[in-house]
Amino acid sequence: MNIKKKSALVLSAATVMLGLYTGAAAQQIEKPLKKNTATTFAIVVDQETYNKAKQEINAYKSALEKQGLGTYIVSHQWTKPEEIKVVLQKLYSDKNRLEGAVLIGDIPIPMVMDAQRLTSAYKFDQARFGFRAAVPSDRFYDDFNLKLNFIKQDSLKAGNFYYSLAPESAPEIHPDIYTARIKAPAIKGKDKYELIRTYLSKVVAEKEQQNRLNHLMVYSGMGYASESQTAWASEQVALREQLPQLFRAGSSAKFVNSRMQGDLKQRLLTEVQREDLDLAIFHQHGESDVQVISGYPNVSFPQPSIENVRRYLRNKIQAANRKKQDVAETKKRFQATLGVPMAWMDDALTDSVVLADSLFEANGNIMMEDVDKIRSNVRMLILDNCYNGSFHKDDYMSGHYVFGSGKTIVAMANSINVLQDVWTTELIGLLQHGVRAGNWFKEQAYLETHLIGDPTFAFTAEGNTDYNELIVNKDGSDPVWKQLLKTGDADLQALALTKIFYAQGAASSSLLKDVYYSAADASTRMQAWKLLSTLNNADFKAVLKDALTDPYEYLRRRSANMAGDFGTDDLVPALVASGIEDWASKRVAYNSGNSMSFMNADLVIAQLQEYLKKPEFAGNTDIQRLIKRQEGTREKVLKEGKVMEDKKAVAKERAFDVNMLRTYTYHELVPQAIAIAADAAEDHKLRLAAVEALGWFPYSYQKDKIVALCDQLIADKNSTAQLREEAMRTKTYLLHFSAEKYQTVAKK
Known part of the structure; x- marks a missing residue:
């Protein structure tokens, strides 16, 4: 034929x-x-x-x-x-x-x-x-x-x-x-179909290779996780448990942060060009076309410190000039507010200085054109920052790595902004077992998280078990998952917990609690914590309190945030202790301080004052600062509550205070928001905003009152369709975080 x-x-x-x-x-x-x-x-x-x-x-x-x-x-x-x-x-x-x-x-x-x-x-x-x-x-x-x-x-x-x-x-x-x-990005001089053809040829060639995951690079950028050195170090410990082979002879794990000296941009671009680099993780800020690498140098000597201040001043003056603002007045304002000499600002608009400042600024960012000039060879890239995965735009950052001339196959990136405290390395240890990028990704995904490139990419497995088939075809009732709980592998245990939870729901609560208290590995404990948090039951409350002192910084950080989501008095002593005693963990202390703002202010202040009575904390300025902050919060909540209650107040102010609850979950203001939502005489848009804002309180001690409001609005024949729908959406979300929701669950 x-x-x-x-x-x-x-x-x-x-x-x-x-x-x-x-x-x-x-x-x-x-x-x-x-x-x-x-x-x-x-x-x-x-x-x-x-x-x-x-x-x-x-x-x-x-x-x-x-x-x-x-x-x-x-x-x-x-x-x-x-x-x-x-x-x-x-x-x-x-x-x-x-x-x-x-x-x-x-x-x-x-x-x-x-x-x-x-x-x-x-x-x-x-x-x-x-x-x-x-x-x-x-x-x-x-x-x-x-x-x-x-x-x-x-x-x-x-x-x-x-x-x-x-x-x-x-x-x-x-x-x-x-x-x-x-989806090909708009690379200058390249046809999108040509880019796709070339990329797919690269993918096919890579599938012929045997490549174990044994070389890693992680970068923590300017401002990420409050630039906490404890967070940076703790991630390394966790990754050693998740990916132990990276820490053996012949492998490598390189951890870089923005506080290190030298030309970080050039060094990072050099790293991603390494022929042997398997996985790179970038924790940093970003936009659709940029990765923010570093800011002003981290210095302590007088002269470079002065240069940092001068650079800051020049930046402000150059911005004022671009906006056609009064440059002379801008200089006078900084001279008065910062106490700096006028001479530090005299050269701000000199052409050569403006050019030098522009080059300095550019050297603190990786731009798309920078990526186009290199061969990015890292096989898998995790861009833990905002907007680098904006595939809905004609051009986007992650696409330049994937469609470049090097060996990069797949990137995980976000289409919009992303929380700094996202658990980017959840189940990352599965990759060493040949799990495809896509099957790993399924437990990572938020609404905004996406893979760019080939989702079937996988590293060569360490053993013979086909974990891809187990993930897809074996639900949590299969005996294989209980067997995997007995392995010494941190993320295989975490995966097994996840599968069992999806099958058993609330019935898995005691198992999750037991694993939290018995697991030696940080990521396994974190997985148990995460799954328990969905049940939102007594087991989780007990774990949450103890997790505030967990050895794993990320777990303490998440727990500090979660305590504020509950807002209950019983968590105040542990939360205050976290904010004071975990002072070396900058991000944990930051989250604890924020969460204190959502608690009973009088009780928090009383606990802080008790610490000042202890000899070792006498005169502690950090505690005194927290007390002042809490006093300010107490006044703020009282003031905002009165504005929300006052129908004669400026409409914009009331709307602002209602919308504020989406980000700042002041539990004490829930009754005022409920009153607005329930009052048919209130502005319809304001009522909608109040119902939507109340949907951000899934763990609040006021939750039952919010659900009762939703039931009332849903049953009320006079409620508009829009109001009824928003009430249903809020109720559905709030009830999702409860053990009752998972009593008879059987997912996939």
Whole structure:
């Protein structure tokens, strides 16, 4: 038989029509050539990209099937996200379960509204900014439990589709499959189809390599985690437990922070070019086009300290000049407020100085064009910062690493801003066991978190067990997970806890508590803490109190935050102790101080004063500062409460105080917010804002009162549909964090 004809027949036999039509063309689904694989995978691509990169996409499919992953190619001229989701759900329900998908080319972008509680930190005022507050998120495609109601297609960016989280939707992120984007950034002089073709060829070549995870680099940038040295050191200890092979002869683990001297930008760019570098983690601030590396030098001698101050002053004066403000008045103001001589500002607008300052500023950031000039070879990159994964824009930072000329295959990045205290290294130890990036990612995902590149990327496994198949096909009732609890591997134990929790729900509470108190490894204890926090029961309350003194800094940091979320008096002594005695842990002390603001102010002050009576703390200025801060908070809460109660107060002030509760959860102000929401005579927008703000109190001792309000609004025939929906959304979220919710749970 003619070879060309034979290939055509095979391809024709492997191509089926799903029966979903948009216009004249149907979606084309090319089935796996390899049958009965343990799991399957889908390549979803737009028709134009498929036409222009068919050879490379088919080669990618072949490489995946060679690795034992049955692969579909789903192509179409997509007109809306629903077309894709229906296909993925159907493939997921098949006997050979779909484990993940990659979205190649111009794939519709879901923009999600009314779901900020499903992000790590996003609190953009949706009422004020409208669709600008939407979150670009592929959870639309991979989390089948999320119910998202269509709003509209963007009139200018036709690829963007807006959705609202349904009031009755599951208020959590728990992807059924993993997804990733292969979307070329706008690299100057490069055609997007050429970039995709070249990238896929790189992926196929990498799949031929045997590469264990044995070289790591971690960078903690300016301002990250309050630049806490304890946080920096504690992460190293945890990673040694999670990835022990990195600390053996022949391997390497390099930890860098912004306080180190020298040209950090150049050194970091050198690091990612290393041929042997497997994994790099960047903890830092960022934007869609920049990674913030460092600020002014960390110095102590007089002359360099003076130069830092002068550089700061010049920056302010140059900014005033650009804005056409009065430069002379700006100088006088700084001279008066900072007590600096005028001579320190005389050269601020000198051309050579402006240029030098500009170069200095640029050297503190990694820009997209910097990445284009190098060969980034780190195979997997975690960009733990804001906006570097803004794939909804034409150009975005993470894309330049992935689509560059080096060997970088996959990056995890965020489409919007992200919380500094996110647990970026959760289950990271699974990667050493050959777990695919996508299967690891499923437990990492927030609404904003995304993989850019090939989600099937995996390091060569240390052993023979196929953990990918276990993750996809074995639920928590399978005996394998209890067996894994007996291993000495920190993250295999953590994975087993997660699976058992999803199967047993509240029935796993005592196990989680026991593991917290018995586990030697930090990440295993952290996983038990995290799962217990969802149950929000007596076991968790006991663990929370003790976790404030856990050896793992990150666990103490999270617990300090969580104590403020509860706001109960019984946590005050432990929280105050954390704020005072854990002084060496800058980020923990910072979080403890913040949480004290949400507690009973009189009780906090009394506890602080008790410390001052102890000889070792007598005259302690940090404690005195905390007392003053608490006194100020007490006055602030009293003042804001009166404003919220006063219907004659300025409307903007009342609205500001209500919206403030989304970020500053003052439990004492909950009754005032409830009163506004319940009063039919109040402004409708203000009532909506109050109901939405009350949804940020899932652990509050006032929670029952909030739920009762929601029930009242839902039952009230005079409530508007919008008010009823917001009340339902708030109630659903609050009740999610309770043991009752998980009494009969059986997830996946």
